[in-house]
Amino acid sequence: MNIFTDIRGLVVKALDQMVAAGELPQGLDYGNVAVEPPRDPAHGDMATNAAMVLAKPAQMKPRDIADRLAARLTDDRILAAEVAGPGFLNLRLSPAVWYEIIGTALQQGRDFGRSDMGNKARVNVEFVSANPTGPMHVGHVRGAVFGDALASLLDFAGYDVTREYYINDGGAQVDVLARSAYERYREANGLEPQIAEGLYPGDYLIPVGQALKEKYGDSLIDKPEEDWLVEIRNFATEAMMQMIREDLSLLGVRMDVYSSEKALYSSGKIEAAVERLQSAGLIYRGVLEPPKGKLPEDWEEREQMLFKSTAFGDDVDRPIQKSDGAWTYFAPDIAYHLDKIHREFDQLINIFGADHGGYVKRMKAAVKALSNDAVPLDIKLIQLVKLFKNGEPFKMSKRAGTFVTLRDVVEEAGADVTRFIMLTRKNDAPLDFDFAKVLEQSKDNPVWYVQYANARVNSVLRRATEAGIDVSDSALLAADLTKLDHPAELELARKVAEWPRLVEHAARAHEPHRIAFFLYEIASDLHSLWNRGNDDVSLRFVQDGDFATSQAKIALVRAVGVVISSGLGILGVTPMEEMR
Template sequence: MNIFSIFEERIKAAAQNLVTEGVLPQGADIEKIVVEPPRDASHGDIATNAALILAKTAGMKPRELAEALARKLEDDADLAKVDIAGPGFINLTLTPAFWPRVLRSVLAAGQDYGRGEANQSINVEYVSANPTGPMHVGHCRGAVFGDALANLLDFAGYDVTREYYINDAGAQVDVLARSAFLRYREALGEPIGQIPEGLYPGDYLVAVGKALAREHGPALKDLPESEWLPLVRNVAIDAMMAAIRDDLAALNITHDVFTSERSLSQPEDKIARMMRDLQARGLIYEGRLPPPKGQLPEDWEDREQTLFRATKFGDEIDRPLLKSDGSYTYFAADIAYHKDKIDRGFNHMIDVWGADHGGYVKRMRAAVDAVSDGHADLDVKLVQLVRLFRAGEPVKMSKRSGDFVTLREVVDEVGRDAVRFMMLYRKNDAVLDFDFAKVVEQSRDNAVFYVQYAHARASSILRNSIEAFGEEVQSTAPDADFDQLNDAGEVKLIKRLAEYPRLIESAASAHEPHRVAFYLYELASELHAHWNRGKDSPHLRFIIENDKELSKMRLGLVRGIRNILASGLALLGVTAPQEMR
């Protein structure tokens, strides 16, 4: 039961009546009407901009049109009051009798309350860390964000495919192979001294070196690099991807599809095919690029290049597809990769990238527009940095990686739930400060504790009710009256539950799972506040031992709250504990 959708339809029907009466012209864009909670709760329960949207086409002042719409709505039996505010906003206040219906809907749906029916396929690509070492805390944030977003979209009714793109081509994996080969020589007893600059220094490749030594003995040492490098590269990539999957499992993250960059050219060269298609459409040409602004990079060359007409699709400049040695640019491979997604049936795609890739967004959107002929869309979500602190002091180094803190180290220290919730308790494009000490505090200032404690508190109330009234009290009928839930705190809680379906819809549409975390904290705060009121005013407690019927109504509210807390925590990938110490 999405109350905002319900009243959006009623407001649109009222506007359509005005079209029929000639007050609004035929063709008035009624679909642009927005219905949402008012910014100030004292203004009512629902607000709409309908009059502001439609006034221009009607040739009327917004307030005049608002009055006409208000007259159409005043007879609605579910509305206690219709107010016009400012230049023409319409605020609606629902009758007290309406809110018990919401609670009945929450209880009837259980943890499916708020589930949507988007009915679209969507591909969410996230993590996609280079397989050159263990995942660091920056990868952690992108992984959690992408996974929670996929969960949210799934709950909103999308057919979601979770994908990981393995960057297993290019110079960085050759550096990985050379680094692993150094550890292989070390495993054979050869002193290697200090790790040369340009190779990966962490000790995570020691195990790869030992595995190569066990399998091949000293045989690889006598081979030229051209022969041992492909073999070592494959072994090292497989080892790194196994470690990455293991790290992701620690966060309860899995992917449906792993796509290899190498697969784009083996066995069929999909990059060449993509370039032929663009060439045939006149979207590739030979030309020169202007020098980049500011200081020229050392590798910049003023030469004829094979260029993609990215400017035709909104980019600032056209983009190279071939390097000076004739090999493909990373961008060419990325175009082919997204074309492959489209060929697999995905016209809606989300990529989760680190913030340092922000300059790549426009060209990638331009490419998707080009290869899909405008039929596909790509939303790139940039995930900002994570700054680690311990009791206020910055944390920078890791023994395992050599120069950064690994994902696994963070999860092992504070637990999966704290990591996942706190990585989502800030918008993805804002820098996140993560303090090891604060995320394990048992206080209101620790959001994950506060929300989980609310679920545990609701569970405790329901357990205690069995002691007071027996098992029967656990089965409050979803169609119960609930008319005795008229205290302001109780109504406020029901109203908060009523927001959940719209929250799911809007968060999924905006691709912003942090909204769920914020909502859960607000719901938890209101539950804790109402529980505390009961300590001072016993008649407000959820369990009134001499009033079984009232207790059953209030316990129904507690069950509804617990359902939504459990539902939202599941979307974030966080457990909903039955009790906490």
């Protein structure tokens, strides 16, 4: 139940009546008409910008439209419609609206706020996609959490979502992995490993070397590289992917699909993608200008096969085949996205690290070209995470050799804390992760503050049960909610009512951090009401000797708990029933 959508429907109906009465011209576009919470709650329960956005196309003064619109909003749910400022319309709703929403939340449980907005459109969310050359590092944590939470959010909003990992196993880095694993294989056979510059030095390859010895004994020792490179590359890549799957599992992330870049080279899909672009006149042979910052003498002109990405908003055309005939790294990526299009996804979302910012325009250009602009691609860049402890830069074991691993972070802070904190900033803003602060019990720690609110909900239910009050779903649904008449109680009920709207807005914007922000806000409102009960006995949730009033208050508290549990579920965080 999205009450904001319902009230917007009343506004649109009233506008249609105004058009029929000749008070507004025909053909107005209502697309930008919104109904949302006012910036200042003192102004009312909702506000609409209808008069403001329609004034110019209607060639009328906003206040004239607002006055006539206010007169037509006569629904029983609307107590008052008041024109403010240049033409905003503030609406005050009947308390019965909030009582109904509490009941809906109790009936629907954790499905409260679930939407059919997505209409089962098929969405592919590709995230993590780390090179299979070692364990995932702290930078991957944020992308993994963001992608997984976004996928859950879109599912909650009615989309059919596929989580996908693109294995970058077709480039030179997997050959480096093979050579690095071979040195650990030599070490397992009692020889001194020669970890030359450019090889991966991490201890995580020691077990791979042992496994290679168990499989091959010493039969590969002193053999030329061409005899073992492919075999060890496949073996090590699979070992790394198994490690990555285990790391993701620690974080509560499970992929639906793993796609291999290497498989594209032998499938003919790269050639098919190039042919598709060529048949559309988007491939030519040419010479690119020197990159910015390059002096002419540093630049070797060479003819290459180029994709006309500038025709789709890119800054320059992009090479897809080198002068020696080898494919560039962009070519398999084009083929991979064509494969997604062939799998009939309606939307594509890619989660990239901040260092891939220069890749956004070319990839969007390719998808536009391949799909005839029918399949939108949204690329979200994930900014860096800085680790601290007590405000000081924090370094951990670095068993990977050069970086802090995902496993290190999760083992230090826990999966639930890690996931929530990673969503307390918008994806394109840097994030500081202080191990001391994320584990402290204070209002400044958002995950603790939200979990504490959920624990308080369960505490109220336990105390009420101990007092002999029936807090079953059927009893709370039958409660007389008119006993909720204090402004602070109604304000909390209004916050519950915002949840379905927030879900749709966050899903539409592809911004799961909005869920974390909202949970902090509703937790703060619950804590505030709880604290007011310390001074005002009438606001306490359990009223001694008054079961009917207690049930009404507990129904409100239970509705808040429904929202918190639902929101934490989207974020992949387990709600805590009690805090110790």
